[in-house]
Amino acid sequence: MALGLEAKLGDNVLTTKLDAVVNWGRQYSLWPFIFGTACCAIEFMSAAASQHDISRWGAEVVRFSPRQADLLLVCGTISYKQAPILKRIYEQMAEPKWVVAMGACASSGGIYDNYCTVQGIDKIIPVDAYISGCPPRPEAVLDALMKIQDQIKGESLLVDRHKDFKGMLD
Amino acid sequence: MDATAIEIMKTAFPYGQFTEVLDTVVIDVPEDKLHGTLARLRNYPDLDFSLLLDVTAVDYLHYPGHTGDRFAVVYTLRNWKKNRLLQVKSRVADPVKGVVSATDLWPAANWAEREVFDQYGINFKRHPDLRRILNHWQFQGHPLRKDFDIENRQICLESDSLEGPIKERLAQNGVDESTIKDINTEVMFLNLGPSHPATHGAIRILTALDGETILANVNEIGYLHRGFEKTAEQRTYNQIVPLTDRLNYCSSMLNNIAYVKAVESWMGIEITERAQFMRVVLSEFYRIQDHLVCLAANLVDMGGLTNYWYLYNEKEASYDFISRLTGARLTSSFTRIGGMYRDFYEGWEVDMENQLKDIEKGISDCLALVLQNRIVHERTQNCCAFPGETALAYGFTGPCLRASGVPFDLRKDAPYYNYEAFDFNIPVGTNGDIYDRMMVRFEEMFESMKIIRQAMKMIPGGPVFIDNKRIALPSKNEVYGNIEALASHFKLIFDGIQVPKGEWYDSFEAANGELGFHFVSDGSGQPYKCKVRPPCFYKMGGFHEMVEGEMVADAILNLGSINIIGGELDR
Numbered sequence: 087m088a089l090g091l092e093a094k095l096g097d098n099v100l101t102t103k104l105d106a107v108v109n110w111g112r113q114y115s116l117w118p119f120i121f122g123t124a125c126c127a128i129e130f131m132s133a134a135a136s137q138h139d140i141s142r143w144g145a146e147v148v149r150f151s152p153r154q155a156d157l158l159l160v161c162g163t164i165s166y167k168q169a170p171i172l173k174r175i176y177e178q179m180a181e182p183k184w185v186v187a188m189g190a191c192a193s194s195g196g197i198y199d200n201y202c203t204v205q206g207i208d209k210i211i212p213v214d215a216y217i218s219g220c221p222p223r224p225e226a227v228l229d230a231l232m233k234i235q236d237q238i239k240g241e242s243l244l245v246d247r248h249k250d251f252k253g254m255l256d
Numbered sequence: 257m258d259a260t261a262i263e264i265m266k267t268a269f270p271y272g273q274f275t276e277v278l279d280t281v282v283i284d285v286p287e288d289k290l291h292g293t294l295a296r297l298r299n300y301p302d303l304d305f306s307l308l309l310d311v312t313a314v315d316y317l318h319y320p321g322h323t324g325d326r327f328a329v330v331y332t333l334r335n336w337k338k339n340r341l342l343q344v345k346s347r348v349a350d351p352v353k354g355v356v357s358a359t360d361l362w363p364a365a366n367w368a369e370r371e372v373f374d375q376y377g378i379n380f381k382r383h384p385d386l387r388r389i390l391n392h393w394q395f396q397g398h399p400l401r402k403d404f405d406i407e408n409r410q411i412c413l414e415s416d417s418l419e420g421p422i423k424e425r426l427a428q429n430g431v432d433e434s435t436i437k438d439i440n441t442e443v444m445f446l447n448l449g450p451s452h453p454a455t456h457g458a459i460r461i462l463t464a465l466d467g468e469t470i471l472a473n474v475n476e477i478g479y480l481h482r483g484f485e486k487t488a489e490q491r492t493y494n495q496i497v498p499l500t501d502r503l504n505y506c507s508s509m510l511n512n513i514a515y516v517k518a519v520e521s522w523m524g525i526e527i528t529e530r531a532q533f534m535r536v537v538l539s540e541f542y543r544i545q546d547h548l549v550c551l552a553a554n555l556v557d558m559g560g561l562t563n564y565w566y567l568y569n570e571k572e573a574s575y576d577f578i579s580r581l582t583g584a585r586l587t588s589s590f591t592r593i594g595g596m597y598r599d600f601y602e603g604w605e606v607d608m609e610n611q612l613k614d615i616e617k618g619i620s621d622c623l624a625l626v627l628q629n630r631i632v633h634e635r636t637q638n639c640c641a642f643p644g645e646t647a648l649a650y651g652f653t654g655p656c657l658r659a660s661g662v663p664f665d666l667r668k669d670a671p672y673y674n675y676e677a678f679d680f681n682i683p684v685g686t687n688g689d690i691y692d693r694m695m696v697r698f699e700e701m702f703e704s705m706k707i708i709r710q711a712m713k714m715i716p717g718g719p720v721f722i723d724n725k726r727i728a729l730p731s732k733n734e735v736y737g738n739i740e741a742l743a744s745h746f747k748l749i750f751d752g753i754q755v756p757k758g759e760w761y762d763s764f765e766a767a768n769g770e771l772g773f774h775f776v777s778d779g780s781g782q783p784y785k786c787k788v789r790p791p792c793f794y795k796m797g798g799f800h801e802m803v804e805g806e807m808v809a810d811a812i813l814n815l816g817s818i819n820i821i822g823g824e825l826d827r
Contacts, residue, residue: 123457123480124457124505124823125501128506128549128586129585129586132575135564135568137572150451150452162480162822165478165479166410166412167391167412167415167478167479168450168458168479169411170412170414171479197487198483198487199407200482200486200487201399201407201409201410202390203482203483223585254411255411
């Protein structure tokens with residue numbers, strides 16, 4: 087997740103300060119891409135609607151273009167037919183990017199242990215946070231969002247994430 | 257079915273074997289007579305089976321006591337005017353050679369037969385476009401065959417380009433190769449989905465455009481195929497209830513009820529009065545929920561985001577009632593074979609009445625913005641209109657069929673759970689355009705509220721579960737207290753409810769239309785086959801006819817107005 091500056095700065099106090107500023111910005115302006123396929127997408131609709139209001143975490147700008155998003159929220163079952171599309175969308179997103187697997191299906195295949203269902207999206211793309219539930223409550227989506235924010239807080243410009251990930255479609 | 261109709265058919269089809277199962281007449285015909293029989297049933301004015309509900313197949317490989325051909329195909333037909341339900345069944349001697357397709361009779365057969373080909377590997381001769389539909393194009397084997405391993409997972413490396421089908425469709429619509437290439441009339445191909453906000457799930461819509469006008473359209477589904485039917489074959493009957501939640505997840509309870517009703521009617525279980533009324537109240541409540549989501553999303557697509565808050569917030573508020581009752585917000589799993597999971601809680605009437613009032617307010621707020629709104633009118637009226645005859649031929653049911661002026665509703669035409677005792681109307685449209693489909697849904701919500709209020713006045717007391725040791729779980733006190741109850745509990749959980757051997761079809765008016773279940777039971781606690789007749793599937797099968805000649809932006813509205821739910825579409 088480099089900005090290009092670290093080559094000049096190196097690992098010193100300036101980089102650390104820069105990390106803090108950049109991470110602060112990134113934490114509170116996550117733009118989610120909703121990869122909604124099934125029931126969980128309906129619960130995401132609830133998370134976005136007035137009562138739970140995802141904009142309290144600065145993540146209400148839902149983008150359906152992978153180029154404009156930095157948080158991929160996979161809401162629902164991913165079948166083998168869908169898998170290449172998910173991978174492609176993940177690859178189209180610009181760094182830095184984070185992935186949340188929402189619900190049992192995206193996390194592990196859920197109740198669908200059969201010929202057509204991918205047993206968890208981490209077989210295809212790297213995942214940063216998992217949400218349990220079938221489907222999870224909207225509060226759980228917000229909880230995952232906070233977990234991602236916590237994770238962003240500790241990241242550094244000097245470290246590239248997930249460069250060595252190899253999924254089953256790679 | 258009435259005796260005269262059976263007489264007519266017996267004279268018309270002397271070679272057929274007639275049996276009556278529940279309210280369905282099943283005709284067994286020889287393979288070479290199948291197409292002829294279907295053609296007469298469709299065209300003969302006395303018979304007039306204008307609605308092809310479903311096509312499926314049965315693989316008898318492991319069926320106890322079965323001899324002869326391994327496969328059979330089943331066509332489920334309905335004469336909606338006279339409430340006649342019919343299944344035509346034919347043995348398939350050789351799946352590679354297959355049977356003659358019925359696509360020339362009902363266009364609905366196109367997708368239905370593709371599904372049978374995909375899932376069972378049965379060929380359909382003279383089918384215009386026999387490709388896989390639910391599974392991906394790189395898939396090997398046919399999942400619903402009994403010798404197919406459920407864990408035979410197969411990776412798909414890239415999506416189908418759909419180049420062949422769209423070019424074929426262009427040619428059918430009179431656009432030749434030179435027009436496609438000519439610089440003045442060049443055709444633009446635009447792909448929507450499967451991950452696109454307007455596709456409301458995972459559907460792929462490929463269009464060929466002249467400017468903004470759609471010249472040809474082909475659609476691909478199956479992105480949410482989760483193997484419902486194969487999984488159901490490995491579960492006991494009650495274990496399937498949670499799977500049905502995830503068919504149409506906007507109205508999970510309707511699926512729960514439709515499913516258990518199908519099993520109960522075969523087993524001859526008469527559920528208690530109170531359970532029947534509970535099911536009516538909850539069905540109608542969920543019908544409202546389903547329509548709320550559909551309309552909210554449809555109006556967002558039109559740019560009316562305020563309506564989304566008006567309608568969706570009422571759905572969100574309804575979750576309070578639903579989760580207090582069922583313990584879950586979305587996936588209720590609230591029915592069991594023989595009754596309901598539990599009774600209403602104390603004071604539910606007040607909650608329900610408040611909920612209904614709020615919903616009424618939400619709908620009126622929304623209608624105040626929509627009814628007189630010129631933008632809404634111009635975008636929806638006479639747009640993607642579908643005449644009644646065409647809608648029937650494509651197998652439409654539910655609000656979309658009624659919007660086209662066909663007043664068919666199972667609650668009136670084949671009533672169950674005392675629906676004949678309620679005073680309610682069936683709203684119908686005239687043109688079958690997007691406006692009609694939306695307005696029929698608005699009106700249906702008001703009718704559903706009427707039914708709920710009547711049912712709340714009439715609901716009797718008493719138990720919500722039948723008293724039958726072979727079906728109902730014994731109370732926990734008894735399980736821990738005596739050995740018979742413990743054994744019965746063990747048997748019901750591990751072996752499941754034993755369902756008598758046989759094949760049957762049962763249907764239910766769900767929010768989207770006729771939701772049917774075709775079961776084959778081998779007498780054990782697990783279904784031998786459980787096929788869903790999803791209302792969405794057939795609507796999506798007619799989508800290309802609705803949008804060709806219209807603008808691409810209208811196609812988006814049209815998709816919203818037919819309310820496609822992936823879970824039910826792809827199962």
